[in-house]
Amino acid sequence: MAAASFGFGWTALSRALSYSAPRAVGATLVARSSVRATTNTVDFVGNTTTLTSDPAIFEDTSDEYVSIADSAPPPTPPILSLIEASLPLRLPEPAVSDTSVFEEFSSDDYAALPVPSRAPPSSVVQVLNSLIPRKRYFEAYHFCLEMASSGIDLPRSGIYERVARAAISKKKAQDAPSNYDPSKEEILNTFTLRLSMLPCIHEQEYPHNHKGLRREVFQTLFSDIAIPLKFSVVMAEKGYAELLSRDAIPYMLRFASRATSLRFIEDFLQADLNYFTELAPERKGGLRPASDEEIMGRKEQLAPLVQGRAIEILAQLEDFQSAFSLLPTPETPFRLSDRTYKFLCTRMSLSRVGNLDDHIAHVEKLVTDPKYCFPTTAPRKDLVFEADVQHLEALKKEYDPRSYQYIGEELAAQLQALIGQIQRSELSVPLLVDFLSRYYLTERTTAIHPLRILAFRRSRVPAGQFLYAEMAYYHTVRQPLLVLRTFANNFYLSGVAREEIDAAIRHGEQKEKTVACLHPAHQTSRIVSRRKLWATRAHSDLAWHALAMSVPVGPAFESLYDKFMEFQTRKYGNEKTLLKSPAQSEFPVGGSVFAVYFKRLLRSTTSPSRPTAALRDMMLLGFHPTIHHYTILALFYASIDDIRRTFQVVNALEAAHPVDSQESMVENLQKQVRAAPGIPVPDVKYYAGLIRVLVVKSQLQEALEIEKFYHRRFTYQPSVHEPLDIAFEELSRLEQHANQEVRVSPTKF
Numbered sequence: 001m002a003a004a005s006f007g008f009g010w011t012a013l014s015r016a017l018s019y020s021a022p023r024a025v026g027a028t029l030v031a032r033s034s035v036r037a038t039t040n041t042v043d044f045v046g047n048t049t050t051l052t053s054d055p056a057i058f059e060d061t062s063d064e065y066v067s068i069a070d071s072a073p074p075p076t077p078p079i080l081s082l083i084e085a086s087l088p089l090r091l092p093e094p095a096v097s098d099t100s101v102f103e104e105f106s107s108d109d110y111a112a113l114p115v116p117s118r119a120p121p122s123s124v125v126q127v128l129n130s131l132i133p134r135k136r137y138f139e140a141y142h143f144c145l146e147m148a149s150s151g152i153d154l155p156r157s158g159i160y161e162r163v164a165r166a167a168i169s170k171k172k173a174q175d176a177p178s179n180y181d182p183s184k185e186e187i188l189n190t191f192t193l194r195l196s197m198l199p200c201i202h203e204q205e206y207p208h209n210h211k212g213l214r215r216e217v218f219q220t221l222f223s224d225i226a227i228p229l230k231f232s233v234v235m236a237e238k239g240y241a242e243l244l245s246r247d248a249i250p251y252m253l254r255f256a257s258r259a260t261s262l263r264f265i266e267d268f269l270q271a272d273l274n275y276f277t278e279l280a281p282e283r284k285g286g287l288r289p290a291s292d293e294e295i296m297g298r299k300e301q302l303a304p305l306v307q308g309r310a311i312e313i314l315a316q317l318e319d320f321q322s323a324f325s326l327l328p329t330p331e332t333p334f335r336l337s338d339r340t341y342k343f344l345c346t347r348m349s350l351s352r353v354g355n356l357d358d359h360i361a362h363v364e365k366l367v368t369d370p371k372y373c374f375p376t377t378a379p380r381k382d383l384v385f386e387a388d389v390q391h392l393e394a395l396k397k398e399y400d401p402r403s404y405q406y407i408g409e410e411l412a413a414q415l416q417a418l419i420g421q422i423q424r425s426e427l428s429v430p431l432l433v434d435f436l437s438r439y440y441l442t443e444r445t446t447a448i449h450p451l452r453i454l455a456f457r458r459s460r461v462p463a464g465q466f467l468y469a470e471m472a473y474y475h476t477v478r479q480p481l482l483v484l485r486t487f488a489n490n491f492y493l494s495g496v497a498r499e500e501i502d503a504a505i506r507h508g509e510q511k512e513k514t515v516a517c518l519h520p521a522h523q524t525s526r527i528v529s530r531r532k533l534w535a536t537r538a539h540s541d542l543a544w545h546a547l548a549m550s551v552p553v554g555p556a557f558e559s560l561y562d563k564f565m566e567f568q569t570r571k572y573g574n575e576k577t578l579l580k581s582p583a584q585s586e587f588p589v590g591g592s593v594f595a596v597y598f599k600r601l602l603r604s605t606t607s608p609s610r611p612t613a614a615l616r617d618m619m620l621l622g623f624h625p626t627i628h629h630y631t632i633l634a635l636f637y638a639s640i641d642d643i644r645r646t647f648q649v650v651n652a653l654e655a656a657h658p659v660d661s662q663e664s665m666v667e668n669l670q671k672q673v674r675a676a677p678g679i680p681v682p683d684v685k686y687y688a689g690l691i692r693v694l695v696v697k698s699q700l701q702e703a704l705e706i707e708k709f710y711h712r713r714f715t716y717q718p719s720v721h722e723p724l725d726i727a728f729e730e731l732s733r734l735e736q737h738a739n740q741e742v743r744v745s746p747t748k749f
Contacts, residue, residue, distance in 0.1 A: 128155075137166040141190060144197070156199040158208055164194040165216045168227055188226055195231065200275070201239035209243055210235075218247045218492065225256050229264055233271045241272035245305040250534065251492075253313050258322055265310060265326070272302060296334075303334040311340055315347040320359060327363075328372045335374045341367045391450035395419060398447045405446070411438055415447060422454045427462045432469035433476075443520050449527060460533055467491075467533070471542045474521065481508035482521055483546035489527065491535040496543055497563050504550040541593045548596045553604040561601050568621050594618055595628055602636040608645060611636055627653075627680040631689055638693040643702055650690070654709060657681045665714045669721060684714060688724040695730045700738055703731050 131140040140163060144154055167190045182190070198210075217231050232248040235241075248268065252261040276298050277290045290298075307326045314323035323344060328334050345363050348356040366372045397403040399412035406412065414435045421427045439447065455466035467490050474482035484501050485508075487493075493501065512518060535543070544564065551557045598614050611633050615625060630649060637646040656679040665684050687710040694703035707728075710716075718725060 128157075132160070132162055135162075135166075137163050141167075141194070144193065148193075154197050156197055156203060158199060158204065160194055160197040161210055161213050164191060164198070165213055167191040167194055168216060184226075188230060191227060192230055192234065195234045198235075198238065210240070214244070214247055218251050225252075225260065228252070229256075229260075232264070233267050236268050236271035237275050239272075239275045241268065241275075241302060242305060245302070245309065247532075249306060249309050250313055253310060253317075254534065258319065262322060262325065265306060269299070269302060269306060273298065299334050303328075304337055304340070307334070308336045308340045311336070312343055315344045318347070318351050320344075320348060320351070320356065324359060327366065333371060335370075335372055336366075338367055338373050338375050341373060391453050392419070394450045395447055407439070407442065407444065407447070411435070411442075414438070415451075418451065419454065422451070422458055422462050422466075425459055425462050427455065427465045427469075429465055429469045429472070432466065433473050436469065436473040437476075440520050445520050448521075452527075456531060463531075464533055464536060464539070468536075468538055468542070471539065471546075475542055475546065477519065478549075479519055479521070480546035480549040481505065481512075482519065483542055484508070484550065487535070487539065487543040487546075490533060491539060492532050496535075496540055497547065497560070497567060500547060500551075500560060500563060501543070504547055508550065544593050545596055548593075548600055553600055555604070557600055557604045561597055561604075564597055565617055594621065594623055595626075595632070598629060599632050602632060606640060608637070608640070608642055624677055625680065626674075627683050627686055630680060631686045634686070634690055635693050638690060638697060638699075641697060643699065646690075647702070650706065650709070653679060653682050653686075659713045662711075662715050663713060665717055665724075666720055668714060682709075682713065684710075684721055684724060687714075688721065688727045691727040691731055692723070695727065695734050698734065700734055703734070707731065 127143060128140055131137075131143070147154055167187060213231075217228050228248070228251055232244055232252075235244055245268075249265070252264045256264065273295065277295070307328075311323045311326050314320070314326075328336065341363050345360050348360050348363075395415065397405045398407050399415045400406060401412075407415070414431065418427070418432060418435060421431075436448075452463075452466055452470075455462040467486060471483045471486050474480075474486065481504070484505050487496075488501055488505060512522065547560070548557075548564075551560050598611075598618065601614055602611055615629070615633070618625060618629070630653060634646055634649040637643075637649065668684050671683075687706060691703050691706050691710070694706065716724075716728075
């Protein structure tokens with residue numbers, strides 16, 4: 001387009017030069033030619049030519065042409081230079097009332113529309129939704145702080161559950177600085193802010209119970225009780241009191257001091273009433289103030305879940321004074337179930353803590369008053385039976401001879417006996433372990449899950465017994481992964497090394513993929529219980545034992561041993577704000593579990609000083625070393641060829657228990673090893689193990705010395721204890737070999 005216009009202009013100029021006013025035009029051209037001299041231009045065809053003083057194009061210059069050029073007006077200056085000369089360097093601020101700048105306000109004008117000053121802009125939601133899925137929790141938290149300081153209300157969303165879990169997680173956020181080490185107060189403030197961003201229960205688009213967050217809070221042993229306390233109270237103010245009561249109440253009564261737990265119950269109930277009176281939209285009449293009748297109804301609705309559950313837990317702990325402080329009074333009336341009152345009376349009647357006759361009479365009086373008690377709708381046994389008809393029918397196919405799933409006469413008799421024991425809450429653990437061992441030999445698993453559900457729905461007592469029997473069976477068949485998985489799926493992971501258990505389970509599941517033949521229980525152990533239980537000492541012992549067997553010997557096991565001792569010796573200073581260790585006061589591990597850690601620790605190290613340090617740890621926990629521990633110690637020194645320390649242990653045992661007469665080895669093998677203060681008495685297993693290790697190390701004279709100690713203390717009866725028979729046979733061969741080497745003289749050449 002530019003080329004066409006250029007060619008058209010050049011044609012018009014040529015015609016003007018030929019036919020009209022040649023002098024005026026020529027004067028302009030001459031004036032320009034005198035300034036530029038000879039220049040190169042492009043014609044309309046596109047060829048480059050040189051313009052010279054061609055008389056056919058330009059006329060001769062003369063004075064009259066110059067005078068006309070001098071009288072021509074000056075060229076117009078550029079627009080930008082005019083703007084710079086006329087306007088200042090900085091423009092003044094425009095006035096709102098200036099009608100020349102702004103339009104007039106009116107009801108139809110967009111400027112007059114009301115804009116909420118604290119409404120979150122869409123960019124806030126977009127920024128948070130982009131940061132949180134990418135686990136940029138540190139950056140998202142500081143962004144929220146900036147928005148809050150600017151007076152902008154943060155939008156509520158369930159996506160902030162991830163951020164809240166990250167706040168209390170031991171793992172550092174991936175976008176946090178390397179030197180970031182928050183204090184307990186900073187962690188609590190961060191956690192509280194992120195909880196406040198979660199929506200209330202009536203604001204949820206779909207039912208959401210925050211299972212992951214509840215698991216993070218109530219299944220982790222925090223050194224600061226403020227974290228689960230703050231979580232429970234804040235979530236109760238959002239309408240989650242009914243959901244949290246089954247986890248929060250047992251947790252606080254178990255780990256917090258009694259004064260703190262009772263104050264928590266008051267705050268928890270008050271937080272729920274605040275939500276009910278201010279935010280709950282489901283009442284008739286919308287958000288109007290709640291009446292006294294509605295408030296009373298809400299209290300009665302929560303009383304069995306909060307006070308009733310707390311009274312039962314305190315009765316089990318025989319803290320009857322605290323339980324009585326939660327009973328209804330004329331000033332604070334509410335109703336509890338008759339089952340709660342009867343349970344409290346039963347525990348008081350069986351207790352030996354003082355005379356409780358007056359308290360029992362008071363509770364019996366409350367049971368008869370409908371103002372404070374409501375009857376259970378149906379007997380518990382009938383409820384369980386009606387709910388479990390489907391599972392009982394499935395089990396009937398197993399023991400019915402007419403069914404194609406019949407498991408045989410002996411197993412059917414055991415299964416029917418177990419069903420009756422579960423319904424009577426009298427489950428026999430040895431019978432269940434024997435049934436599991438026989439039943440899994442048939443490679444069947446269909447009866448295990450219905451039996452477990454029957455135990456769980458009956459009560460927590462048969463449920464705990466059933467799980468202990470399962471874990472004990474898995475322990476006997478050397479399946480530590482199944483022990484840990486059963487424990488993690490059915491118990492709260494408090495008082496145990498949760499991270500180590502999770503890591504062991506993940507490692508075991510990776511190994512499952514490479515194993516061609518798995519135990520049939522690998523499928524049934526994956527079932528996660530909806531109702532978590534609190535572990536007893538027996539359950540935690542099996543979990544710690546399985547964890548020790550899951551970690552290979554070496555540096556990894558030494559790290560696990562340090563974690564094990566940390567849990568067993570944990571102590572806290574301020575009882576009002578810090579947790580009491582459940583591992584110390586509730587279920588410390590038994591001596592048999594420490595023996596496993598002691599034995600595997602010695603296999604993980606070659607340091608001679610480590611065994612004595614482990615024995616000191618054992619005494620620190622309040623355990624008395626048995627002959628089993630001394631046997632492990634002596635075998636360790638013998639295995640590393642430290643004969644001096646080996647005989648220090650041997651001489652200490654022999655000197656502490658001098659021998660007057662020989663003892664029957666049969667009677668000694670039948671004795672149960674019991675821990676007692678002082679140095680234990682050597683037994684047959686101790687001598688058998690020590691002789692065999694010394695023979696393997698070719699320590700003939702030392703092995704013969706241990707043999708003398710044995711014959712001085714015990715009689716020898718062949719074919720009674722196989723390890724001892726093998727030890728004596730190997731010692732005899734080693735002695736014959738040594739004698740042959742002595743008789744053979746060296747060959748002379």
